[in-house]
Amino acid sequence: MGYPRVQLREEVMREGMQIESVDIPVxxxxxxxxxxxxxxxxxxxxxxxVSPRYTPQMAGIEEVLRRFKPVKGPSYYCLAMNQRGIDRAAEFPWLDLPGKGGFSTGAHLCDTFIRRNANRSQDDEIANWKRTIQRAVDAGATEARISIGAAWGSNFEGPFTTEQRMTMLRRQHEAWQEAGIRVTAVAFADPMSWCMPHWVEETIAAVREEWPGIRKVAQHLHDGRGMALPSTYATINALDETFEVSFDVTAGGIGGCPYCGNGRATGMAATEDVVMMCTAMGIPTGVDLGRLIEFVQKLDGVLGRLSPGHVSKAGPLPLSPDEYYDPNLPLVETHEEAQHFRLGSAVVEHQTRPWKEPIPSPRDRSGS
Incomplete structure (x- = not known):
């Protein structure tokens, strides 16, 4: 059995920047x-x-995008919470507006969180399903997505069970089914860092058993408890080659919601860590890991601190002989010295080599 097709959705400019300083210049x-x-x-x-009253870091987004020159290759998307936001985003024709990717219903399992985060209730979200489904019917849609937010638990209301998750998904699935539209995708959002690998596996297994027609899975996993990367792996491992799966990730692993109670400590799975894991598993992502690491180094300079991602600090796995470390590399102690993987051994030449004689390379020792 093979792995699913994986797509990474980079959120550092939205999820990451929304929790950072308002003083980062446009x-x-x-x-x-x-x-x-x-x-x-x-x-x-x-x-x-969105309104700068609630997310002041996004106050200058139009000016940011006016200065940006879109590069061919990526698709570009945004978050807009209402029609006013969508109208503002429409200034940029290269931007995929919310809703362009198809029709989706959803609700947060935690009513407290959605009230804090979006000034609406779980009941408000559920009431919107009817309007969404009618728009889909009017548009002649044949497929739809169901989703839940605060899927794995809440800092304000505690853990949620697989049955609670399935009940909320089931209500949506039935509503789409009544409208004659097939559900082919499911999404889970975890704003408060409650994801755990075994809960993820159990829920995906339940979805697969109940709805064989679902072949697309999306995950938005936060990392406040260090479980985003393990839960990413659990998601991949719970699926097979007949599925497509997408993950929201952030370069450097920064990110967080100001309304979840953990602020910047929340974070997400670092893009570079997910790319490295997928590479080692033989799963293509299309990402240039070297360039991404250079981006994270630049990001750290802007933030004035080290971001929590790992691969950008310790370097990718040296998977081929031309990437293996020199057996006589000097001692490496600091984060700065660990950057020898991209800057060369000059950054550690001031350190010592305490071994009595040069260490032969594995190739020399094997006689090959």
Whole structure:
């Protein structure tokens, strides 16, 4: 059995920037977005068209995008919470507006969170299903997606069970079925970092058993408890080659929601870590890992601190002989010295080599 097709959706300019300083200049954000677009990512979220009262970091998004020159390859999308936001985003014809990707219903399992985050209730979300489904019918849609937010648990209401998840998904599935539209996709969002690999596996197994027609899965996993990457692996491992799966990720692993209670500590799975894992598993992502690491180094400079991602600090796995470390590499202690993988051994030449004589390479020892 093979692995599903994997697509990474880069969220650093939206999910990441929304929790960072409001003082990051517009031209710096535009420069970051320009460099990010060159990394081979298939899909990039450019930001949020929302009220600056609630998300002041997004106040200058129009100016950021006016300075940005779209690169061929990635698709570019955004977040807009209402029609006003969609109208603002329409200024940029190269941008995929919300809803372009098809019709979707959803609701958060945590009523408290959606009230804090979007000034509406779970009941409001459910009431919107009827309007969404009618628009889909009017448009002649044949497929739809069902989704749940705060899928795995809530900092304000505690854990949710697989049965609770399935009940909310089931209600949506039945509504689409009554309208004569097939459900082919399911999505899970985890704004409060409650994902756990075994819960993910159990829920995906339940979805597969109940709805064999679903062949697309999307995950938005936060990393406040260090479980986003393990849950990403669990998702991939719970599917097979007949599925498509997408993951929202952020370069450097930054990110967070100001309304979830954890702020910047929430984070997400770092794009570079997910790319490295997929590469080692033989799953193509299309991402240029070297360029992505260079982007994260630049991002760290803008933030004035190290982002939480790992591969950008320790380097990718040296998978081929031309990438193996020199057996006589000096001692490496600091984060700066660990950058020898991209900057060369000059960054550690001041360190010592305490072994008594040069260490032969494995190739020399094997006699080949």
């Amino acid at each position: 031209d710096v954000k535009a420069d970051l977005l320009q460099e990010l677009a060159e990394c081979g990512l298939p899909a990039i979220n450019v930001g949020s068209f």
